[in-house]
Amino acid sequence: MSSSPTDDNVSDNPPEGYVPSTTRGPYTTHNGPFYHKVTEDGFWHGVRIRQRHCNSRGITHGGMLMAFADGLLGTAVFRETKTVALTIRMNSDFLSSARPGDWLEGTARVTKATRSVVFCEAELFVGQRPVMKATGVFKLMSRHKGLEASEPAAS
Numbered sequence: 001m002s003s004s005p006t007d008d009n010v011s012d013n014p015p016e017g018y019v020p021s022t023t024r025g026p027y028t029t030h031n032g033p034f035y036h037k038v039t040e041d042g043f044w045h046g047v048r049i050r051q052r053h054c055n056s057r058g059i060t061h062g063g064m065l066m067a068f069a070d071g072l073l074g075t076a077v078f079r080e081t082k083t084v085a086l087t088i089r090m091n092s093d094f095l096s097s098a099r100p101g102d103w104l105e106g107t108a109r110v111t112k113a114t115r116s117v118v119f120c121e122a123e124l125f126v127g128q129r130p131v132m133k134a135t136g137v138f139k140l141m142s143r144h145k146g147l148e149a150s151e152p153a154a155s
Contacts, residue, residue, distance in 0.1 A: 012033060012035070012047075012048040013048065014035045014046055014048070014103070015046070015103060015105075017037040017039070018035035018036065018037045018044070018046050019035060019036065019037065020033060020034075020035055021033075021034045021035060021036045021045070024071075027067075028067070028071060031053070031064065031067060032047060033047070034046070034047050034068075034071075035047065036075075042107050042108075042109060043075060043076075043079065043107060044105050044106065044107050045068070045071060045072055045075065045105065045106055045107075046103060046104065046105035046106075047068065047103075047104050047105075048101070048102075048103055048104075049098045049099060049100050049101065049102045049103075049104055050100055051100050053100075054099075054100060058099065058100070059097035059098065059099055060097060060098040060099070060102075060104070060131075062092075062094060065092070065094070065098070065104075065124060065131065065132050066090065066092050066134070068104065068106065068124065069090070069092060069106065069108075069122045069124060069132060069134040069136075070087055070090055070134075070136070072106045072107065072108040072122040072124075072134075073087070073090065073108050073120045073121075073122050073134065073136040073138065074087070074138065075108065076108035076109055076110050076120045076122070077110060077113075077118045077120060077138045077140075080110040080113060080118065081110075081113060081118060081140060083140045083141065084140075084141045084142075085118060085138035085139055085140050085141060086138060086139050086141060087136060087137075087138055088117070088136075088137040088138060088139050089136065089137045090134055090135070090136045090137075091134065091135050091136075092132055092133070092134045093132065093133045093134070094131075094132050095130045095131055095132055095133065096126075096129055096130065096131050097131065098124075098126050098131050102126045103126065103127075104124060104125070104126055104131065105124070105125055105126075106122055106123055106124035106125065106132075107122065107123060108120055108121060108122035108123075109121060109122075115140070116139065116140050117137060117138065117139060117140065118137070118138045118140060119135070119136070119137055119138075120135070120136050120138065121133070121134065121135045121136075122134045122135075122136070
């Protein structure tokens with residue numbers, strides 16, 4: 001049996017600058033592997049779409065996209081506030097699809113932060129093509145000691 005880019009046993013071959021994300025929770029780790037990079041303009045997360053990420057139509061499941069976006073939003077909140085936060089609300093606009101073999105990447109930013117609540121937005125892409133936009137509201141929790149500042153906690 002030959003391997004194709006969509007097989008789970010083939011290398012993810014992330015674009016230059018991406019490194020494996022190793023401090024994810026069990027749910028996210030199970031859905032990965034995920035990668036990240038930090039640039040002058042912010043941060044990016046990425047994943048190579050596999051068959052296991054797809055629905056019966058052969059495109060990335062909306063729940064997978066939403067979980068990925070939630071991780072982006074949570075990372076933006078942590079990078080801005082250095083505080084763990086929980087998702088209160090997330091709104092998603094599905095703009096196009098991602099298919100097995102595609103490199104899905106995204107970034108997020110905080111748009112407003114109060115002492116207890118943070119508002120943010122995320123964008124997901126395959127190449128230059130927008131796949132999804134999301135906005136979120138997060139509740140800041142008590143300061144949590146021991147989190148690594150080099151790679152923020154993500155969902």
